[in-house]
Amino acid sequence: MKINTILYVEDNPLDVELTMEAFKEKKVANKVVVANDGVEALEYLRLEGRFKDRKPGNPGFILLDLKMPRMDGLEFLAIIKKEAEFKRIPVIMLTSSREEKDLIRGYDLGVNAYVVKPVDFLALTEVVKQIEAFWAITNEVPWE
Amino acid sequence: MNNKSNNHTKTTTTTRINESELMHLKNNVERLVQQRASEHAIANKELAFQNEEKDKRAAELAVANKELAFQNEEKDKRAAELAVANKELAFQNEEKDKRAAELAVANRELAFQNEEKDKRAAELAVANKELAFQNEEKDKRAAELAIANKELTFQNEEKDKRAAELAAANEELVIKKEKIKEFYDQMENNIMERTAQLEYANRELEAVSYSISHDLKAPLRHITGYNSLLEKKYKNLLPEEGCQYIENISSATKNMGTLIDGLLHFSKINKIGMKKNLINMNEIVETLIWPIKDRDIKNRVEFTITSMPLAYGDLEMMKSIWSNLIENAVKFTRKKDLAKIIIGATEDKDTVTYHIKDNGAGFDMDYASKLFTMFQRLHSQGDFEGTGMGLAIVQRLIERHGGKIWAEGKAGEGASFYFSLQRKKGA
Numbered sequence: 001m002k003i004n005t006i007l008y009v010e011d012n013p014l015d016v017e018l019t020m021e022a023f024k025e026k027k028v029a030n031k032v033v034v035a036n037d038g039v040e041a042l043e044y045l046r047l048e049g050r051f052k053d054r055k056p057g058n059p060g061f062i063l064l065d066l067k068m069p070r071m072d073g074l075e076f077l078a079i080i081k082k083e084a085e086f087k088r089i090p091v092i093m094l095t096s097s098r099e100e101k102d103l104i105r106g107y108d109l110g111v112n113a114y115v116v117k118p119v120d121f122l123a124l125t126e127v128v129k130q131i132e133a134f135w136a137i138t139n140e141v142p143w144e
Numbered sequence: 145m146n147n148k149s150n151n152h153t154k155t156t157t158t159t160r161i162n163e164s165e166l167m168h169l170k171n172n173v174e175r176l177v178q179q180r181a182s183e184h185a186i187a188n189k190e191l192a193f194q195n196e197e198k199d200k201r202a203a204e205l206a207v208a209n210k211e212l213a214f215q216n217e218e219k220d221k222r223a224a225e226l227a228v229a230n231k232e233l234a235f236q237n238e239e240k241d242k243r244a245a246e247l248a249v250a251n252r253e254l255a256f257q258n259e260e261k262d263k264r265a266a267e268l269a270v271a272n273k274e275l276a277f278q279n280e281e282k283d284k285r286a287a288e289l290a291i292a293n294k295e296l297t298f299q300n301e302e303k304d305k306r307a308a309e310l311a312a313a314n315e316e317l318v319i320k321k322e323k324i325k326e327f328y329d330q331m332e333n334n335i336m337e338r339t340a341q342l343e344y345a346n347r348e349l350e351a352v353s354y355s356i357s358h359d360l361k362a363p364l365r366h367i368t369g370y371n372s373l374l375e376k377k378y379k380n381l382l383p384e385e386g387c388q389y390i391e392n393i394s395s396a397t398k399n400m401g402t403l404i405d406g407l408l409h410f411s412k413i414n415k416i417g418m419k420k421n422l423i424n425m426n427e428i429v430e431t432l433i434w435p436i437k438d439r440d441i442k443n444r445v446e447f448t449i450t451s452m453p454l455a456y457g458d459l460e461m462m463k464s465i466w467s468n469l470i471e472n473a474v475k476f477t478r479k480k481d482l483a484k485i486i487i488g489a490t491e492d493k494d495t496v497t498y499h500i501k502d503n504g505a506g507f508d509m510d511y512a513s514k515l516f517t518m519f520q521r522l523h524s525q526g527d528f529e530g531t532g533m534g535l536a537i538v539q540r541l542i543e544r545h546g547g548k549i550w551a552e553g554k555a556g557e558g559a560s561f562y563f564s565l566q567r568k569k570g571a
Contacts (some may be wrong), residue, residue, distance in 0.1 A: 014366040096362070118365075
């Protein structure tokens with residue numbers, strides 16, 4: 001079984017810590033890389049900045065928060081969907097509510113799924129489990 | 145023959161007669177001869193006279209013949225003339241017949257024209273009467289007009305006076321109008337300014353509700369998250385009181401989450417588009433109470449639902465209205481051994497009033513006006529949980545349908561909620 005790296009793009013350290021706890025809680029085996037905003041996430045994909053020495057290869061999927069400084073989620077999405085090398089990486093959007101207008105724009109830009117950030121930690125662990133089950137194991141990105 | 149034989153017999157007898165007799169016979173014969181001679185003379189004379197007469201007559205006849213011949217000639221002439229005249233007459237008869245035929249045609253034409261003339265005459269008679277009537281009317285009008293003219297003349301004079309007055313007033317008015325226009329423009333500017341301000345305020349409000357739903361949710365998420373982690377990882381290190389605190393934080397944050405969701409929902413009610421249809425209220429109510437009955441194993445809650453008229457409105461909104469009202473009724477009758485909830489409707493010409501009545505905790509009518517205010521609660525959180533948003537949302541939804549909601553109640557004896565909706569026109 002191929003275990004992919006998860007690129008988690010999130011600026012809020014508390015969200016990062018809680019989500020990482022949830023991954024730990026559900027014993028998700030994937031390596032999770034955190035980028036603090038769109039700029040860092042691009043640097044990761046392009047092996048630039050603090051990621052210039054990382055092992056090459058695309059992540060299995062990207063967990064993408066929307067509201068971030070410097071470059072927000074939708075801007076980041078618009079850029080990678082235009083780059084042949086990255087456009088097939090599945091992207092899961094993290095939103096605060098189901099009725100956000102950003103949600104529609106996200107789908108217009110080619111998002112694969114969205115997750116409403118649960119207020120409850122237990123619910124968060126369940127969501128993480130589901131993400132892992134579907135995106136980290138089942139889903140295989142087609143090869144060129 | 146008999147005469148002859150008698151004469152013969154006489155002769156034979158005469159022969160035996162004597163001489164005396166003979167002498168007598170001879171005298172007789174002589175007298176007879178003399179008689180005969182005189183008679184002859186007379187007859188001759190007579191004959192001569194007759195001859196003369198006959199000649200006279202012959203002469204007369206000759207004259208008459210001549211006369212007759214002349215007359216015959218004349219007659220022939222006349223006959224010839226008559227033949228000519230006859231031909232002429234025949235020709236004239238033909239001509240006469242032709243003329244007669246022409247005359248017959250002409251007569252018919254004349255008869256037709258006469259009829260037409262009669263009709264016209266009748267029409268003219270009617271028209272004449274009409275004209276006479278109109279003339280009368282005209283005369284009346286003329287008389288009236290004469291009066292009206294006088295009146296008009298008077299009025300014209302008056303009008304001229306007034307016109308002069310008006311001209312003066314107009315000048316005054318023009319000045320006033322300018323002032324009004326200035327004022328009006330100012331008003332319009334003010335309204336536009338206010339509208340712009342209101343639109344801005346609305347956008348602000350939307351931004352605030354957006355911010356509430358998102359920016360408040362993030363810290364809330366962190367509080368609950370860390371509270372859960374705390375509980376999971378370090379509960380065994382805390383005294384019992386500390387564990388209670390963790391639980392209190394958990395229930396408070398849960399409550400806050402519900403409030404935020406409700407507020408977000410409430411702020412959106414005015415923006416959601418309505419799809420109006422005829423709605424079966426009984427169907428909605430039955431669907432909503434079904435899970436309640438399902439959970440109510442002990443049959444503590446008794447629903448009485450009567451048939452309700454169709455409503456005209458948005459299905460999802462109607463569901464939300466009934467859901468809130470039914471949940472309320474169930475919640476506030478929770479402490480009753482037998483909860484009675486009655487759902488039904490009354491109708492009049494223009495509106496239908498739906499109601500839901502319960503025998504629950506009820507409320508003090510003094511506070512009835514606060515029932516539908518956002519976050520306003522008439523019962524303590526300890527008695528009946530809740531966010532104080534349900535009825536505020538229901539009121540907004542009903543107002544969006546152009547309806548009204550009100551409540552009646554008595555503390556400890558139950559509450560009745562009524563809402564009225566306009567009937568669909570033509571339904």
